Amino acid sequence: METLAMHISNGIIDGPVAAVFAALALAVLTFCVLRGRRDLDDRLAPMAGLVAAFIFAVQMLNFPIFTAGVSGHLLGGALAAMLVGPWVGALCVAVVLVVQALVFGDGGVAMLGLNITNMALLGTAAAYLLIALLLRVLPRTKAGLAVTAFVSALVSVVVASQGLVLQYWLGGTTDLGGNLTGLAGTMAGVHLLIGIGEGLITATTVVTVAKVRPDLVYALRALKPAVPAPAVPVAGGAR
Numbered sequence: 001m002e003t004l005a006m007h008i009s010n011g012i013i014d015g016p017v018a019a020v021f022a023a024l025a026l027a028v029l030t031f032c033v034l035r036g037r038r039d040l041d042d043r044l045a046p047m048a049g050l051v052a053a054f055i056f057a058v059q060m061l062n063f064p065i066f067t068a069g070v071s072g073h074l075l076g077g078a079l080a081a082m083l084v085g086p087w088v089g090a091l092c093v094a095v096v097l098v099v100q101a102l103v104f105g106d107g108g109v110a111m112l113g114l115n116i117t118n119m120a121l122l123g124t125a126a127a128y129l130l131i132a133l134l135l136r137v138l139p140r141t142k143a144g145l146a147v148t149a150f151v152s153a154l155v156s157v158v159v160a161s162q163g164l165v166l167q168y169w170l171g172g173t174t175d176l177g178g179n180l181t182g183l184a185g186t187m188a189g190v191h192l193l194i195g196i197g198e199g200l201i202t203a204t205t206v207v208t209v210a211k212v213r214p215d216l217v218y219a220l221r222a223l224k225p226a227v228p229a230p231a232v233p234v235a236g237g238a239r
Contacts, residue, residue, distance in 0.1 A: 007100070008115055008164065010108030017171030022113025028121055029094055036087035039218075047216055048084045052092040055080065058201065059096060073194075075160060077123030078131070078153035079202045083209065085218040086128040093120035118163035127156035135223045142207050148219075149206040150199035157195035161187040 040048075055076035076096065080089030094116050100106040107115045130152040138144035165184045210217050 007097075007107035008111040008118075008167075010110050011173060012108075013111060013114055013167050014171040014173055015110070017167060018111055018114055020113075021117050021167065025094075025113040025116040025121065029091065029116070032087040032090045036085070036091060039085050039088060043216055044084055044088065044218065047218075048088050048092055051076075051080050051083050051089070052095055054205075055093060056096045056099065059100070074198050074201055075119050075123050075157055077119060077125075077156045077160070078127035078149060078198070079205060081124050081128040081131055081152070082149055082202070082206045082219045083217060085222060086124055089128070090120045090124040093124060114164075114167050118160045118167075122163045123156040123160040126159040127152040130155055131219050132223055135219060140220070142210070145210055145217075145220075146203040146207050149203040153199040153202035154192070154195035157191045157198050158188055161191035 055074065058074040059076065061073060076093050077089065080092045083089070084092065097107065097115050097120060098112065101109050101112050101115070131148055134148040134151060135144075138147060162184060165180065165187055168183065169180050206217065210220065214220055
């Protein structure tokens, strides 16, 4: 746990727990495929490819976290959720993680279900829930969109890091001496710093796309502003 990496390597979590999360990840991704097919159209299909390629490229670039002695990179859950929605977005991040594990050895192949659960599923789900909330209370201006993207990206990274803490509690191969709370705090603190970088990248990217083609931002199309209920007339002229 010295590197505090989100990409879990082989041997960090025991086999039975890894197998359970692999089955969970496969089941949820299958559901995402079924739901995502409803969203795919002439705009979303090519956008999904671009999002996956962008996340893959940015994940290869690390930025240092000087206070912790580690480095971090974009997870991409919030960016994918904003641009292509939660279902297709989770699939985009999962594809990137599979390629990284199989081709570049970034994360253990046996731990792939754990990594997909944390970064593709938990991260994307947490981000989209916040996006759905913030876009209903913030103005749909460039500033409102930037705040939404930044906050959702920041929170999604921290949530994903706590997924690793849960998995380590269930099947960690090294005894932490009961200091699971310390691990959770350390992971949250480090990934809070990483989340700031991810939030800035996500906000800049989403606002740039929205300036040129707002119709390509899934969140703006799917999450309609709240419409106040019409007034109901009262009989007898009473007010």
